[in-house]
Structures are given as C-alpha cells and as structure tokens.
Amino acid sequence: MFGRKGFFKVALLAIALLFVACSSPALAKEIVIKYAHGDPPDPIQSPAHGDAVTFKSLVEAATNGQVKVQVYPACQLGSEREMLEGVKVGTIEMCNVSEGTVPGFFPEISVLSIPYLFESAPLAWKVLDGPFGRDLMEEMRQKTGIRCLTITENGFRNFTNRISPIKKPEDLKGLKIRTMEHPGHMEMVKALGADPTPIAWGELYTALQQKVVDGQENPISLILTMKFYEVQKYLIMDGHIYSIDFTFINDKFFEGLPKDVQRIVSDSAIVSGLVHRGMQQYTSAVGIDELKKKGMEIYFPTPDEIDAFRQATQPKVLEWVKTQVPQKWIDYLFNETEKARKELYGE
Numbered sequence: 001m002f003g004r005k006g007f008f009k010v011a012l013l014a015i016a017l018l019f020v021a022c023s024s025p026a027l028a029k030e031i032v033i034k035y036a037h038g039d040p041p042d043p044i045q046s047p048a049h050g051d052a053v054t055f056k057s058l059v060e061a062a063t064n065g066q067v068k069v070q071v072y073p074a075c076q077l078g079s080e081r082e083m084l085e086g087v088k089v090g091t092i093e094m095c096n097v098s099e100g101t102v103p104g105f106f107p108e109i110s111v112l113s114i115p116y117l118f119e120s121a122p123l124a125w126k127v128l129d130g131p132f133g134r135d136l137m138e139e140m141r142q143k144t145g146i147r148c149l150t151i152t153e154n155g156f157r158n159f160t161n162r163i164s165p166i167k168k169p170e171d172l173k174g175l176k177i178r179t180m181e182h183p184g185h186m187e188m189v190k191a192l193g194a195d196p197t198p199i200a201w202g203e204l205y206t207a208l209q210q211k212v213v214d215g216q217e218n219p220i221s222l223i224l225t226m227k228f229y230e231v232q233k234y235l236i237m238d239g240h241i242y243s244i245d246f247t248f249i250n251d252k253f254f255e256g257l258p259k260d261v262q263r264i265v266s267d268s269a270i271v272s273g274l275v276h277r278g279m280q281q282y283t284s285a286v287g288i289d290e291l292k293k294k295g296m297e298i299y300f301p302t303p304d305e306i307d308a309f310r311q312a313t314q315p316k317v318l319e320w321v322k323t324q325v326p327q328k329w330i331d332y333l334f335n336e337t338e339k340a341r342k343e344l345y346g347e
Helices: 004-023 047-062 080-089 107-113 121-128 131-144 183-191 201-209 220-225 251-256 259-293 303-324 327-345
Strands: 031-037 067-072 094-098 146-161 176-179 195-198 215-218 234-250 297-299
Touching (some): 047 234, 067 259, 080 094, 080 146, 094 146, 121 131, 176 201, 201 215, 234 259, 234 303
Parallel strands (some): 031 067, 031 094, 176 215
Antiparallel strands (some): 094 234, 146 215, 146 234
C-alpha cells in the first residue's frame, strides 16, 4: 500500500506523463488529406499535379509531418464529378477540378461560362481574385459545404479538330465537338452549329483516337500535356472561354482542423495555386511552337473574326445563363469586369 506521500508522487508522475503525451508532436494524432485531381502525374508539364505536389510539400513541412497529404492524380479516385461528390460528402478531403463539374452542385458558377468575356489572363485574375470571385465562392460554401481554397486556371480554351481548319463560326457547322459536362459550354457549341458531346476527361484521348468525336476544346497546355496533337490536326486560337480550375476542400473537415493548421492549409493553397497559374502560362506560351513541331496547323484569328464568334455565341449562352443564375450575379460579373478593364487598360 502507498503512504500519502507515495500516493501523491505516483499521482504527480501520472499527471506529468499525461501532459508529455498530450503535448508531444510525435504523439499527436496524424491528419491525412486525400487530394485528388485528373491530370497526369507529371510535376513538370502538368499544372494541376505541380500544384498538388507543391501544396503537399508546403503543408507537410509547415506542420512538421503532422499533416500528411496523399496526392491521387489521373482520376485515380474517379471522374471529376466523382471527386467533387467525394469532397461534398467527405470521403475525399480535397480536389482540384475544372469548372465543368461544378454547375451540378452549384448552378451559379454557370455565370462564368459566358464566352469571349475576358480578353486576357490578368483581366480574369483581377475579377476572380477580387470581390466577385470571393463572394461567389462564399455563396458556394454556404450552399454546398464545399470551400474553395483558391481559383486556379486551365487557361483560355481553343477549338481543335481532325477534319479541316476553323477560321469563322460557320466552319464548325456539323462537327462533333467534345465538351465538358457543362451546359453553358454545350450551348456555345450549339450556337456555332456543331454537335456538343460531353465525354469524361479521362476518356477523351481514346474518344478522339477512335473518332467518336471530330474535335474538342481545351487550353494549349492541356492539348500538349495530353498529347491531343497525335489525334488532332487543326487548332484555332480563339480563346472562347477562360477555363478555371478550383481547389476545393470539404468545409466541415476544414473547420475541424486546428486554427494553425487551417492557416497553413489556406496559405499553402494560395501559393500552390500561383504555381498552377504560372506553370499553365509557361506551358501555354512555349506550347504553341511545340504543337507546330508536332504537326498541328494553328490559326490566329483577327479581332474582327473573334468578334464574329462573340456575336454568334454570347447572346445564346446569356439566354441560357439567365435561366440558371440570378440576374444579380450576371450584373455583378459584367460590372466588375468593366471596372477591372478600366483599371488595367484605361478603357
């Protein structure tokens, strides 16, 4: 039997051991973040993967390994829709997906499908990083439980096909064009007289190879990374849509993280998102010459030709957007775009 002094000594020792156990980083519970995206696992040429591995490195270093980030590239955890569904229900903590999957979860995102809206990446960044982008993403968080950590980019989307050059809207008539599963993009293709055909990202190369579709539309970086030049001959640099990627996280999971870890996750996503944008811009800039070397014929339309595409598509897509999105978001977007244009270009 312990005497009174012996009892207190044992009690104090137990309390000390408990304090050490609770305060020791080595014994702290490990946090695992599953991070899914659809691009190839190439950290040099794939912006989404470069983004993901940058995020992983930053978070794991800043938390001294307390947080482990498991990156799942190339649709390993399912299609982009399945990834986003996983983030919504919490079976996947994070994903980086394109805007094509988002309207099924948050219809208001369709306001960004208006074609020929942004004429430059800096203009798009100014709008999306400003009040409009922040307010839109907060609305999404409140309605879906999906938090946007950062808005990244695929870049400006351009049409390719295997049949013939495209120089004017009529040249698309009758072509079967793969689009994302995005009604706004499909409306745009319909307005040009083509047949929009949604095909999952992971299945697109095979669909082009087997001639299930005649063409597709994507940024230069992805045309190059995915080797679409092997199955497509003609490219027009029309830049019809500024294509967005989002880094999403389950909001309940995020709110459950310690405050210091929340800050690390948020800051790391902003930095890795800038890496994503930078890689995409670099790959697109040098990619044009690479695609020429691979045998693609590339056409650069004049401003008047771009305006013809705008007039053919924007009114039709706007009609559809108004059935999906409250007018306040349309007005907000156009107002912020005009304001940003004046600030950037003095127009």
